[in-house]
Amino acid sequence: MYQARTLPQLISALTLSLALALPGWAEPNESEGMSVPQLVGEAEEYALGGNYDAALPLYEQAIARLHSDLPRQHQLRYRYGIILNALGGQRPDLYPLARSQFEAVLGYIESSPGLPFEHSAARVQSALAHAYHQQSATVDSEHQRGQMLRRAYQLYSAAVNQLQMEEDWQNLAITYFNIGQVCEWQGNLEEAIEWLEQAVLLDRQHGFDDLEEDMAYLTALRELVNPTRPVGNSAI
Numbered sequence: 686m687y688q689a690r691t692l693p694q695l696i697s698a699l700t701l702s703l704a705l706a707l708p709g710w711a712e713p714n715e716s717e718g719m720s721v722p723q724l725v726g727e728a729e730e731y732a733l734g735g736n737y738d739a740a741l742p743l744y745e746q747a748i749a750r751l752h753s754d755l756p757r758q759h760q761l762r763y764r765y766g767i768i769l770n771a772l773g774g775q776r777p778d779l780y781p782l783a784r785s786q787f788e789a790v791l792g793y794i795e796s797s798p799g800l801p802f803e804h805s806a807a808r809v810q811s812a813l814a815h816a817y818h819q820q821s822a823t824v825d826s827e828h829q830r831g832q833m834l835r836r837a838y839q840l841y842s843a844a845v846n847q848l849q850m851e852e853d854w855q856n857l858a859i860t861y862f863n864i865g866q867v868c869e870w871q872g873n874l875e876e877a878i879e880w881l882e883q884a885v886l887l888d889r890q891h892g893f894d895d896l897e898e899d900m901a902y903l904t905a906l907r908e909l910v911n912p913t914r915p916v917g918n919s920a921i
Contacts (some may be wrong), residue, residue, distance in 0.1 A: 689818045689863055721747045725761070729768070737779070738773060744768070759793045760803055762786045763812070770816050773823075780820035787813035799831035807847035811860050818867060831871075840868050858887035862899055869906065878906050 695715035719727070728743035744765045773780045791809045794802055814837045821833035837920030841864045848857040865880035880905040888896035 689815060689866060710763075716915060721750050721761070722907040724750070725764075732768060732772065734735075735775075741769075741782075755793065756802065759790045763790045763804055763809065766790070766812065766816070770812070770819065773816070773819055777820060780816050780823075783816045784813060787816065805847060805851060805853075807844040807851065807853070808856065809842045810844040811848075811856065814838075814844070815863065821870070834867050834871050838864060838871075841867065854887055854891050855893055855911060858884045858891075858893055858895065858899075861887065862895070862902075865902070874906055874910050878903065880912065881906060 724743045724747040728740040728747070731737070731740035744761075748758055748761055748765065751761060763786065766783045767782035769779045769786065773783060787809055790804070791813065794804075794806045794809065817833045817837040817840065821830045821837065824830050824833065841860050844860055845857065845864075848860060857895070859882045863885035865877045865884065868874070868877035868880060881899060884899045885896065887893065887904055888899055911914060
């Protein structure tokens with residue numbers, strides 16, 4: 686099975702300490718305890734080691750420390766959501782917490798139109814959709830799975846136009862891929878093919894590394910819709 690694809694800007698979340706990525710986040714009064722970068726750096730070490738119960742409270746402490754600095758707080762919420770989403774394959778119970786982080790960030794962006802922020806609303810919508818998309822594969826209830834896939838489809842679709850306007854071609858190609866997979870999981874193979882065709886087109890136009898995988902996925906879906914007739918005298 687092809688895996689839902691994460692936006693390229695997000696995949697480094699578990700490989701780079703915030704202390705290195707954002708050196709300006711150190712707090713002036715270190716005597717009160719660890720700085721925000723120290724909290725997050727230690728949290729990421731725990732997360733990489735599989736000790737999620739130790740990691741998560743440290744992220745939350747860091748977020749709480751930034752209550753008077755909303756831009757940075759929401760930047761950290763976004764990062765925290767990405768890490769929770771990455772851990773969700775091993776701990777599906779973390780997906781709702783990941784979604785709550787993205788929803789908070791999206792609310793912040795939408796409540797402050799024109800305010801500069803590291804991530805666009807479209808990118809956050811794609812991350813939120815990705816959480817629903819991934820979690821849908823972990824639930825047993827067909828009804829719940831269907832609801833999650835519908836929500837993922839809505840969010841991915843809402844991100845498409847803005848990604849086009851921003852000319853964020855790689856993230857747009859990835860979003861096309863993910864919508865296509867959602868459609869496949871819903872049983873809508875013809876629509877899935879349409880989305881995958883758009884992903885392949887962007888891959889070719891911009892020389893993206895995903896072209897081979899996307900083309901293989903598209904070919905497999907086309908074969909499901911129009912199976913190739915067998916060669917020879919076989920009656921099958």
